[in-house]
Amino acid sequence: MSEIPAAPVIVADEPGTFPHGVLAERHPAILRQIAEALPYGPGQRRALDALLANCTEGTITPLPADAHDRDRWAAWGMDAHAGRSWYDVPWLWSESWFYRQLLHAVGYFAPGPWQGIDPFRPAKLAELDAPATDEELAALDDLEGRPEDERARALLHGSLWGNRADLGFRLSAEGAEETTAVPALVADDSELLWALLDGSPAGTLCLVADNAGRELVPDLLLIAHLLAHGRVARAVLHVKPHPYYVSDATTADVLDAVHRLTGAKGAARVYGQGLRAALTDGRLVLRAHPFSCAPLPYSDMPDDLRADFAAATVTVLKGDLNYRRLVGDRYWPPTTSFAGVTAYFPGPVAALRTLKSDVITGLEPGTEAALVAEEGQRWRTGGTHALVQVRT
Ligand SMILES: O=P(O)(O)OC[C@H]1O[C@](O)(CO)[C@@H](O)[C@@H]1O
Numbered sequence: 001m002s003e004i005p006a007a008p009v010i011v012a013d014e015p016g017t018f019p020h021g022v023l024a025e026r027h028p029a030i031l032r033q034i035a036e037a038l039p040y041g042p043g044q045r046r047a048l049d050a051l052l053a054n055c056t057e058g059t060i061t062p063l064p065a066d067a068h069d070r071d072r073w074a075a076w077g078m079d080a081h082a083g084r085s086w087y088d089v090p091w092l093w094s095e096s097w098f099y100r101q102l103l104h105a106v107g108y109f110a111p112g113p114w115q116g117i118d119p120f121r122p123a124k125l126a127e128l129d130a131p132a133t134d135e136e137l138a139a140l141d142d143l144e145g146r147p148e149d150e151r152a153r154a155l156l157h158g159s160l161w162g163n164r165a166d167l168g169f170r171l172s173a174e175g176a177e178e179t180t181a182v183p184a185l186v187a188d189d190s191e192l193l194w195a196l197l198d199g200s201p202a203g204t205l206c207l208v209a210d211n212a213g214r215e216l217v218p219d220l221l222l223i224a225h226l227l228a229h230g231r232v233a234r235a236v237l238h239v240k241p242h243p244y245y246v247s248d249a250t251t252a253d254v255l256d257a258v259h260r261l262t263g264a265k266g267a268a269r270v271y272g273q274g275l276r277a278a279l280t281d282g283r284l285v286l287r288a289h290p291f292s293c294a295p296l297p298y299s300d301m302p303d304d305l306r307a308d309f310a311a312a313t314v315t316v317l318k319g320d321l322n323y324r325r326l327v328g329d330r331y332w333p334p335t336t337s338f339a340g341v342t343a344y345f346p347g348p349v350a351a352l353r354t355l356k357s358d359v360i361t362g363l364e365p366g367t368e369a370a371l372v373a374e375e376g377q378r379w380r381t382g383g384t385h386a387l388v389q390v391r392t
Pocket residue numbers: 022026095163166168169210211245318319320321322324356357
């Protein structure tokens with residue numbers, strides 16, 4: 001049992017707070033965006049309008065008895081939250097509920113022509129096809145010829161900062177400015193991570209992906225490099241079983257990203273070919289566990305997922321949402337021990353995250369003071385700072 005006193009769970013009930021803004025402004029913006037992006041029919045549009053009213057002014061209404069995942073959601077707290085405002089249940093829970101309801105509205109789960117059609121796919125593909133992605137891939141050619149560890153570090157950096165590129169975040173973070181007075185990395189345990197990934201012996205890397213497109217591409221490049229240089233023998237890439245948090249990566253997004261790489265020129269193409277080969281021969285394995293879309297912290301993970309992580313040399317969790325789920329979506333004092341709050345995790349664990357929500361642990365007292373002096377509380381949510389935290 002952890003000896004750290006529990007901190008308050010984040011709830012979005014206070015106007016003016018970041019979580020409240022996500023429910024009151026970002027979710028409606030996402031609904032408008034997908035209604036514009038795809039030619040949904042009248043029934044789907046009515047369902048999206050009903051969701052807009054329900055998520056801003058209504059209450060949690062349990063899934064119908066015949067919903068394929070009703071039992072799962074019941075186990076995840078749905079019946080306990082029934083009848084309550086979206087603003088009064090844990091924020092982590094109401095955000096996940098939003099994506100479950102959105103997919104229902106567009107017919108994602110129902111047998112029929114729209115089954116399995118990702119409402120966020122147009123935005124994901126636009127990002128993958130953007131000139132900025134070409135520039136990032138071309139930069140790989142400049143890395144060729146550099147020492148292996150220098151390349152590895154550059155790819156880790158790309159994977160870390162790729163987390164800024166999530167499409168939901170960009171809906172409300174335009175114009176976020178970098179500051180120079182405090183370091184961009186608020187915690188950096190990357191040497192501990194490299195010690196775990198030194199290839200002696202070469203074990204298994206679990207990487208819990210976050211966003212598709214310009215985050216997933218550098219994640220895949222990092223995996224390809226670690227496999228190609230014997231730093232790991234095998235990689236397990238956890239993706240989402242269905243579209244989630246706008247741009248979260250699914251299996252289809254992995255295939256699109258690998259296709260993008262194999263269709264590129266120069267070094268990018270070689271990375272793509274390596275990834276294809278690794279998928280084909282089983283050195284790179286995909287998982288799409290239902291718990292990856294659960295509205296709960298990882299401390300509640302089921303036994304099969306626990307066993308997967310326990311077998312890894314290290315599990316790397318990407319992104320802000322995974323961080324919230326790893327440490328618990330709570331208002332922790334920022335100097336709370338990261339090792340303490342992740343003590344339950346069944347093996348070495350690393351978080352690679354840009355800061356896009358209030359949750360933070362593991363800061364040195366001086367770091368927190370410098371951040372607050374420079375920016376007030378803006379550093380927590382602006383996406384301009386990042387961290388690499390490791391518990392061995
Ligand atoms: O893509 P990421 O890094 O997981 O970030 C998703 C983020 O979106 C938000 O939930 C807001 O919708 C963040 O606070 C959050 O954690």
